[in-house]
Amino acid sequence: MTSARPYLYLAPTLAVLAAFTYFPLARLAELSLHAPGIGTSLGPWIGFSAYSTLFANPLFWRVAGQTLLYVFASVPIAMAVALALALLLDQPLRGVGVFRVLYYTPVVMPTVAVAALALWMFNANGGIIDYLLHAIGIGPVPWLVDGAWALPTLMIVAVWKNVGYYMIIYLAGLQSLPRAVLDAARLDGARPIARFFTITLPLLRPTTFFLAVVALIGSFQVFDFVNLMTQGGPSNATNVLVYFAYQNGFEYVQLGMAAAISLVMFAMVLMILGALAWAFNR
Amino acid sequence: MIEPALRFAGVGKSYGSARILEDLDLEIAEGEFFVLLGPSGCGKTTLLRMTAGLQTIDRGEIYLRGAPLSPIPPERRNIAMVFQDYALYPHMTVYGNMAFGLRRHGHDKTETDARVRRTAALLGIEPLLDRRPHQISGGQQQRVALGRAIARDPVLYLMDEPLSNLDAQVRASVRTEIKELQRRLGVTTLYVTHDQVEAMTLGDRMAVLNDGAIQQAGRPIDIYREPANEFVARFLATPRLNLLEGTLEHSNGSIVVRTPVGAFAWTQPPRSLPATAKVRVGMRPEEIKISFDVAAAGASLPIRLIETLGSQVLVFADFDGGELTVSIPADAMPHDAQRIAIVPSGSIVHVFDHAGGAALGHFVAGGEG
Numbered sequence: 001m002t003s004a005r006p007y008l009y010l011a012p013t014l015a016v017l018a019a020f021t022y023f024p025l026a027r028l029a030e031l032s033l034h035a036p037g038i039g040t041s042l043g044p045w046i047g048f049s050a051y052s053t054l055f056a057n058p059l060f061w062r063v064a065g066q067t068l069l070y071v072f073a074s075v076p077i078a079m080a081v082a083l084a085l086a087l088l089l090d091q092p093l094r095g096v097g098v099f100r101v102l103y104y105t106p107v108v109m110p111t112v113a114v115a116a117l118a119l120w121m122f123n124a125n126g127g128i129i130d131y132l133l134h135a136i137g138i139g140p141v142p143w144l145v146d147g148a149w150a151l152p153t154l155m156i157v158a159v160w161k162n163v164g165y166y167m168i169i170y171l172a173g174l175q176s177l178p179r180a181v182l183d184a185a186r187l188d189g190a191r192p193i194a195r196f197f198t199i200t201l202p203l204l205r206p207t208t209f210f211l212a213v214v215a216l217i218g219s220f221q222v223f224d225f226v227n228l229m230t231q232g233g234p235s236n237a238t239n240v241l242v243y244f245a246y247q248n249g250f251e252y253v254q255l256g257m258a259a260a261i262s263l264v265m266f267a268m269v270l271m272i273l274g275a276l277a278w279a280f281n282r
Numbered sequence: 283m284i285e286p287a288l289r290f291a292g293v294g295k296s297y298g299s300a301r302i303l304e305d306l307d308l309e310i311a312e313g314e315f316f317v318l319l320g321p322s323g324c325g326k327t328t329l330l331r332m333t334a335g336l337q338t339i340d341r342g343e344i345y346l347r348g349a350p351l352s353p354i355p356p357e358r359r360n361i362a363m364v365f366q367d368y369a370l371y372p373h374m375t376v377y378g379n380m381a382f383g384l385r386r387h388g389h390d391k392t393e394t395d396a397r398v399r400r401t402a403a404l405l406g407i408e409p410l411l412d413r414r415p416h417q418i419s420g421g422q423q424q425r426v427a428l429g430r431a432i433a434r435d436p437v438l439y440l441m442d443e444p445l446s447n448l449d450a451q452v453r454a455s456v457r458t459e460i461k462e463l464q465r466r467l468g469v470t471t472l473y474v475t476h477d478q479v480e481a482m483t484l485g486d487r488m489a490v491l492n493d494g495a496i497q498q499a500g501r502p503i504d505i506y507r508e509p510a511n512e513f514v515a516r517f518l519a520t521p522r523l524n525l526l527e528g529t530l531e532h533s534n535g536s537i538v539v540r541t542p543v544g545a546f547a548w549t550q551p552p553r554s555l556p557a558t559a560k561v562r563v564g565m566r567p568e569e570i571k572i573s574f575d576v577a578a579a580g581a582s583l584p585i586r587l588i589e590t591l592g593s594q595v596l597v598f599a600d601f602d603g604g605e606l607t608v609s610i611p612a613d614a615m616p617h618d619a620q621r622i623a624i625v626p627s628g629s630i631v632h633v634f635d636h637a638g639g640a641a642l643g644h645f646v647a648g649g650e651g
Contacts, residue, residue: 180369183336186356187363188383188434198382202373 025266032259043256050260059236060244060261064268066151067240070222074155075215079208081159082166087196089167090174100171104164111161115228118157119144144230147237154225154238162218166211173207174200209280213273220269241265285348287312287470288333288438292342295328295494303328304495305341310487313468315461317502319481319517320491326474329491330440333472334363346438357386362431363440367447368423370415376402376426377411383434401433404463421452428460432467439464439471445480457483478518482506490514512639515564515632521596524570524606528563528633530555539563539631539647542601543583544624546631546647555642562634567596567609569630572622582621597622 032050035043054060089100106114121128122143133139143153177200185199201208223242226232232239232247239247241261249258286309295303303325310316318326331337333344335356344351351359362383371379377398384394402408405425410418415426424444431439444460445453461484464471475481481488482502489499490513498510509515516523526541537548537555541563576582583599583606590596595615597608599622608622626647633642 178367178369178372180365180367181371183334183356184363184365184369184430185371185382186336187334187359187361188430189357189386190382191357194386199371205373 028259028262032256032263034256036253036255046256050256051264054257054260054264059239062236063239063241063244064264066238067220067222067265070151070155070240071216071219073152074158075212075219077155078159078163079166079211079215082163082211083170083204085163085167086170086174087200089171100168103167106161107164107168109161111224112228114157114161115225118153118225119229122153122157145234147234150230150234150238154222154229157225157229158219158222162215166215169211170204170207173204177203205280209276212276212280216272216276217269220265241268284312285345286310287314287347288316288472289345289348290329290342291345293329293332293339293344294341295325295332295337296340302494304493306496308489308496308499310470310472313470315464315471315473315484315486317481317485317488318472318474318491319476319478319485319488321476321517324491325494326476326491327442330363330442330472330474333438334361334440335359360434360436361438361440362434362436363442364424364427364431364444366443368415368427370423370426370430372415375412375414376407376418376429379415379426380430380433383430387434397433397435401429404432405429420448421456424448424456425459428463432463435469437470439469439473441471441473443475444473445475446477460484478520482518490517492517508641508644509564509632510641512562512564512634512641515566515634515641519564519566521567522607524565524567526563526565526604528561529559530561530633531559536648539633542603543606544581544626546626546629546645548631548633548643548645549648550645552643556635560636561642562636562639564632564634565629567607568594570606570608571625571628572597572608572610573625574616574619574622576621576623578623582623584621585619588615588619 030042033045033047035046037043085103089096089103093099122130124130124140124142124145127143129143130140133141142149144150181203182195182199185195190198221242222240223246226238226240226243227246230238232243242265245258245261245265248254248261288308288310290306290308292305292307293303294301294305306329318329320326328337332339333351335351335354339352346359346361371382374382380398380401381394384397389397398411399408402411405428407422407425407429410422410426415423418426424447427444441460445457448456457480464484473480473484475484485502487500488502488505490497490505492513498505498514505514506518509518512525516525526543528539528541531538531540537551539546539548539561546563583601585597586600586605587598588595589598590612593612594609595612597610597615597619599606599608606624629647630644631647632644634640635642
């Protein structure tokens with residue numbers, strides 16, 4: 001029975017996953033196909049009508065578009081900034097440990113605190129950001145009150161909060177690079193910038209892939225900053241899929257619709273991750 | 283005077299207060315295969331990396347064809363290095379690995395292609411050009427690393443223990459290959475190793491390093507025959523140097539070196555021998571003559587252990603105060619031997635200062651005095 005043994009060892013993990021991931025997922029799918037019931041019971045079968053209602057709603061498309069914009073703008077920017085910081089903090093500088101801690105601080109700050117801080121800093125009435133920009137002749141910028149500025153403002157806050165985490169991962173990646181390979185590239189005549197693009201960046205590929213996956217999933221699920229800072233406003237300019245699902249489920253008590261939104265989003269994440277994996281393993 | 287290809291002038295290195303390289307001077311001629319031999323931590327790799335520009339020079343200067351190296355960054359030194367763990371670019375093909383340095387040095391596609399293919403042909407790695415490093419064996423990877431250096435056609439090769447990650451058989455064949463290639467290409471080579479066989483077989487000349495200082499430099503055979511001190515003698519002995527306490531007895535012009543295993547006649551000792559009577563005597567296993575005709579000899583030593591290496595046999599014999607290792611041809615070994623007698627005449631003896639370890643002289647012993 002040796003061949004059964006590995007499956008036996010896998011069983012506990014699979015059981016936990018089944019109970020807390022796959023079963024809820026199936027229930028979610030079931031929920032999206034039924035009319036609202038009373039309590040935890042299901043209403044009558046309505047097929048895919050929740051989905052057709054959803055897809056007919058122009059707000060859904062706007063929210064989905066804003067979510068994708070948020071993800072595909074903030075993730076690459078945060079990763080690029082993180083890599084740049086990691087390259088700097090990989091140098092043998094005096095007091096480099098202090099800087100590593102400083103850049104990591106936002107990661108360990110509670111999201112609520114960061115949101116409160118950001119609300120104060122980006123305040124339209126005398127926020128410190130506008131104050132500083134004014135000193136160099138810019139602004140005032142209508143950060144959170146203007147529809148065109150609100151989503152970028154959330155992105156700035158999210159990048160600021162996450163960049164330290166990505167930086168630490170990149171730093172670990174940089175420090176595990178084979179030094180001799182970089183030395184060899186130097187003796188082969190590659191100057192710093194060429195060395196970065198021809199050696200360092202390609203060798204960091206596994207780290208970049210890992211970070212891209214984690215960052216994409218994480219930023220798709222953005223909710224905290226929206227809920228704490230804008231509640232999706234002004235006039236849905238910062239409404240994103242998770243917040244949209246939350247509104248439908250808990251404000252409008254449309255659990256079936258919320259389930260449908262969640263599953264559509266789940267499918268989107270899966271497709272994007274699939275494309276990402278394909279691109280990285282080519 | 284012809285400017286040497288590579289010249290170390292008072293080159294030193296410290297980490298904090300620890301001096302890891304004493305200020306050393308060394309000249310390496312154009313086209314020479316020069317080996318730096320020493321135990322780990324002796325500073326030989328530091329010296330190599332300083333030459334490459336991967337570590338800074340704290341004191342002194344290194345000159346390549348007369349030009350000081352320290353103002354030139356490693357990217358522009360026209361030096362190629364072969365690393366211990368090959369350091370191939372894992373994300374590039376063998377072709378890409380060899381072409382990388384050429385493209386960086388401004389060769390166009392046609393020239394690069396021609397050089398890569400010529401070098402691949404030279405090393406017999408043409409079939410591997412499209413493979414990645416992880417798809418080929420260690421010996422092949424080492425050949426690619428050599429190819430990467432050769433294709434660039436630099437003025438100097440630096441090799442940092444390039445054979446130590448290979449298994450014994452591959453090592454021997456790649457060693458021969460490196461020697462042949464270097465002869466053919468005539469490029470000055472600085473080669474670092476802790477393996478005395480590599481040093482002896484590869485080097486036109488070599489330097490033995492210990493504790494950040496050169497112990498002795500010269501042709502391998504000269505260093506082998508006349509080690510400058512106890513350390514060098516010990517380092518160039520396989521499996522180990524027999525070190526004995528000895529005394530010098532002067533008698534009408536010649537000297538007798540008395541040791542616990544016998545007395546050796548030094549018929550033509552140098553005039554400048556110090557007056558001290560106490561010395562240390564070094565004898566390599568293969569330099570000791572022995573006889574199994576114990577009855578004819580006055581004294582003999584009991585055999586404790588015999589190790590057969592194939593063509594050679596190692597005989598371990600006990601004497602009062604220690605153990606003597608002797609190496610003899612396997613066919614000279616009687617299988618029922620219990621004891622050996624040392625035959626002084628023809629044995630080679632190295633005499634070292636008892637305190638400092640500096641060599642006082644080397645001689646082939648005459649008949650017993």
